[in-house]
Amino acid sequence: MQVRLKFFASLREALGAEGSLDLPEGSTVAQARDALLARGEPYAQALARGRALRAARNQTACSEAEPLENGDELAFFPPVTGG
Template sequence: MITIQLKFFASLREALGAEQALSLPAGSSISAARAALVARGEPFAGKLAQGRAVRAALNQQLAEESALLSDGDELAFFPPVTGG
């Protein structure tokens, strides 16, 4: 098992809170972390469901959902940023 620190930003922070820890099996990906959160039910299911526009950063670097997690990693979720 590994334990990662989760952070949420912008509208996700308002709905899900600032940060928390998550334990997952070793070798888990960002996608697996997201699925574990969705499995908790609302409000996670509504905000992080597959198909929702959500970006991820692993240890403060943008990352693909296939990126593997290690014990102690920081995983942040945030909505895409638009500008004008």
């Protein structure tokens, strides 16, 4: 299956605004992140497991356990803080 990727804030600067990813059927957000990490730099640094990141599936915030479906939009972004 294929998912569309979007990156925001500092991730957009490091990885670009959009992309796509081919995954096995039944993959989760965590598995998508792992597949991106496996691409090496700059993904390995921008999406490193130690970094606090949020994800959204089809414009709805989700956990990394969220299952993905063909054609989904998956976005990654850093946590938002206000002041």
